[in-house]
Amino acid sequence: MKSQRILSIRSGLARLVAACLIPAILMAAVLLHDDYQRSRARLVSDSLDAARALMLAVDGEFVGAERTLHALSTSPSIASRDFSAFHAQSARAIANSSINNITLIKPGGQQLMNTAAPFGQSLPKALSLVQFESVLATGRASISNLLMGPVLNRSVIRVAVPVRGGPEFTHYLVGVMLPSYFQKLLLERRFGADRIAVIADASGTVVARTHEIDRFIGKPVASGLLERLNSEDESAFELVSLEGIRVLTVFVRSPTSRWAVAIGTPVSSLTADLWRSLWLLGGLAVLLLCSALGIAWVMGGRIARSIRTLSASALALGDGKAVAVPALAIREADEVGKALTRASLMLAEADEALRGSEARMRGIVESATDAILTVDKDQCIVLYNPAAEKMFGWPAVEMLGKRLDTLIPARFRAAHAGHIQRFAEIGTMSRRMGDGTVLYGQRANGEEFPVEASISQLVTGEGTLFSVILRDVTARVRDHAALERSNLDLQQFAFVASHDLKTPLRSMGGFMQILERNYADKLDEKAQSLIRRTSAAVHRLEHLTEDL
Incomplete structure (x- = not known):
C-alpha cells in the first residue's frame, strides 16, 4: 500500500497560513461579487423605471394625437366638403402638437387634403390601405409602424381615426408623426453617454435611437431583443447590440400601442469597477501571503531542526522493529517520540491478534460441513477444506494447484468456461446459495451429483481470489423427482376415475332421453317432470365429474 506523504513543518505552516488567509480573501471576493450583483439589480430596476416612463411618454403622444384627430373628425367642414376650410383648421390644430401634418383620405386611398402640401x-394615393381598412372595420383609432410617406417621401408614423358621415364611416383622418419627434423625446431623457436607448414600433423596427440613428433607423432591433418582444412585454437580459456590443438590456412594451422602449448598458461598464476592486484585492492578497509565508518558513525551519532526531525511529518502525524513543528536549518532539513508542507496541499487539484471527478462520474452514474452495484468477485451487475432500473423494494434497473444472463434469465445462469469460469482460461475479440454481459436480470415481453453490470475490494485495462454498443437494433433488412421479400418478388416476364415472352417467342420460321421446304421451305431467329433473341431475353430475 502506498505510504501517505508526510508534510514538513515548513510546508504545514505554509499551508496553515494559506488556509487562514485564502478563505478570507475568497469571502472578500464573494462580497465584492455580491455587491456587483446588487448594483446590477439596482441598475435593472432603475432602467425599467426609465423605460416605463419613456414608454408612457410615447403612448401619451399617441393619445394626444388621437384626441386632436377625433376633435377634427367632427368638423362641419368635412360634412359640407369644404376641404379648403378644413385644411386651414387642421393646420391651426397641429401648430403646437406632435403631429407633423394631417391627411383626409377617402375609402380607396385617395388623399383629399394634406396639410403638408398647399x-x-x-395628391397621390396612400401606399398602404391595410391600416385604413382596419380603422373602418373596427371604428377605432390605429397606430401604424414606421413606413414611407408618399407626400413627404420620408419615414413616418401614421395615427388614423375614422370619420363618421351619418350612420357609417366615410373617411379616414390621418395624423402623420415624424421619427425626429421621437428622437427628440428620447434625447431629452439624457441617458448616459455609453447607454443605448431605442424606441421601436410594434414590428420591432427602430424609430429612434441614442446612438447612430441615421445608420439604424428603419432596421429591425437586435435579433435577441426581437425574439423577446414577440413573447414578453417586459424583461431584462443580456444581448449583443446592433453595434456588436454586449449589453445588459431592459425593455418595456406598451399593452396598447405595442410599441417598445429598450435601454442597454454595456456589460464592460458594469464590470469595470468589479475588476478594479478584484485587482486591488489580488495585490493585497499576494502581499499578505508573501509576508505570512516568509514568517512561517523561518519558524518552520527552527522547529524542523529540533525534531530530525525522530527520523531514525520512524524508519525502524517502518521496518517492523520495536521502537523505544528516548526523551527529547522539545515538548512537541517528545510527544511525537512517545507516540512512536506507543505505535510500536500497538503494532506488536495487532500482529499477535492477526495471527490469532487467522488461526480461528482456519478452524472454521476446516470444521465446516459444506465444501469450501478458494481459486485464483487462473481458476487454480489454493484452498480445499476437509468437507470438500469428503464430498468429492479427492484428497487436498492432490487437488491443490489443479484447476477447478477438474471437479466439474466434462459436459458442463464449456458452459463454465463461458461464465468465466463473461466475468472477465464485466469484472464481477457472485451467486448466493438458495437461489434455486442447481449445478453439478463430479466425484473422484466419476459420479455426477447435484450441488448448490455460493460464489464471492475477494480482492487482496496479491490479486483477486474467488471463494466457492458447495452443498450436496442429492437428497433434495431425489425427493423432488419422487414428488413429480407422485403427481403424475395422481393425474393419471383422476383421468381414469373421471372416464369411468362418466360412462354410466351417459347411459342414464340416454335412457332418460328415450323415455321422454317414446313414452311422453303415455306419462302424466308428474312423471315427465321427474324425467326432466333426472336428466338435469345427470348433466350436473357429468359437469362435476369433468371438473374433478
Whole structure:
C-alpha cells in the first residue's frame, strides 16, 4: 500500500497560513461579487423605471394625437366638403402638437387634403390601405409602424381615426408623426453617454435611437431583443447590440400601442469597477501571503531542526522493529517520540491478534460441513477444506494447484468456461446459495451429483481470489423427482376415475332421453317432470365429474 506523504513543518505552516488567509480573501471576493450583483439589480430596476416612463411618454403622444384627430373628425367642414376650410383648421390644430401634418383620405386611398402640401395640389394615393381598412372595420383609432410617406417621401408614423358621415364611416383622418419627434423625446431623457436607448414600433423596427440613428433607423432591433418582444412585454437580459456590443438590456412594451422602449448598458461598464476592486484585492492578497509565508518558513525551519532526531525511529518502525524513543528536549518532539513508542507496541499487539484471527478462520474452514474452495484468477485451487475432500473423494494434497473444472463434469465445462469469460469482460461475479440454481459436480470415481453453490470475490494485495462454498443437494433433488412421479400418478388416476364415472352417467342420460321421446304421451305431467329433473341431475353430475 502506498505510504501517505508526510508534510514538513515548513510546508504545514505554509499551508496553515494559506488556509487562514485564502478563505478570507475568497469571502472578500464573494462580497465584492455580491455587491456587483446588487448594483446590477439596482441598475435593472432603475432602467425599467426609465423605460416605463419613456414608454408612457410615447403612448401619451399617441393619445394626444388621437384626441386632436377625433376633435377634427367632427368638423362641419368635412360634412359640407369644404376641404379648403378644413385644411386651414387642421393646420391651426397641429401648430403646437406632435403631429407633423394631417391627411383626409377617402375609402380607396385617395388623399383629399394634406396639410403638408398647399390646398388644391394634386395628391397621390396612400401606399398602404391595410391600416385604413382596419380603422373602418373596427371604428377605432390605429397606430401604424414606421413606413414611407408618399407626400413627404420620408419615414413616418401614421395615427388614423375614422370619420363618421351619418350612420357609417366615410373617411379616414390621418395624423402623420415624424421619427425626429421621437428622437427628440428620447434625447431629452439624457441617458448616459455609453447607454443605448431605442424606441421601436410594434414590428420591432427602430424609430429612434441614442446612438447612430441615421445608420439604424428603419432596421429591425437586435435579433435577441426581437425574439423577446414577440413573447414578453417586459424583461431584462443580456444581448449583443446592433453595434456588436454586449449589453445588459431592459425593455418595456406598451399593452396598447405595442410599441417598445429598450435601454442597454454595456456589460464592460458594469464590470469595470468589479475588476478594479478584484485587482486591488489580488495585490493585497499576494502581499499578505508573501509576508505570512516568509514568517512561517523561518519558524518552520527552527522547529524542523529540533525534531530530525525522530527520523531514525520512524524508519525502524517502518521496518517492523520495536521502537523505544528516548526523551527529547522539545515538548512537541517528545510527544511525537512517545507516540512512536506507543505505535510500536500497538503494532506488536495487532500482529499477535492477526495471527490469532487467522488461526480461528482456519478452524472454521476446516470444521465446516459444506465444501469450501478458494481459486485464483487462473481458476487454480489454493484452498480445499476437509468437507470438500469428503464430498468429492479427492484428497487436498492432490487437488491443490489443479484447476477447478477438474471437479466439474466434462459436459458442463464449456458452459463454465463461458461464465468465466463473461466475468472477465464485466469484472464481477457472485451467486448466493438458495437461489434455486442447481449445478453439478463430479466425484473422484466419476459420479455426477447435484450441488448448490455460493460464489464471492475477494480482492487482496496479491490479486483477486474467488471463494466457492458447495452443498450436496442429492437428497433434495431425489425427493423432488419422487414428488413429480407422485403427481403424475395422481393425474393419471383422476383421468381414469373421471372416464369411468362418466360412462354410466351417459347411459342414464340416454335412457332418460328415450323415455321422454317414446313414452311422453303415455306419462302424466308428474312423471315427465321427474324425467326432466333426472336428466338435469345427470348433466350436473357429468359437469362435476369433468371438473374433478
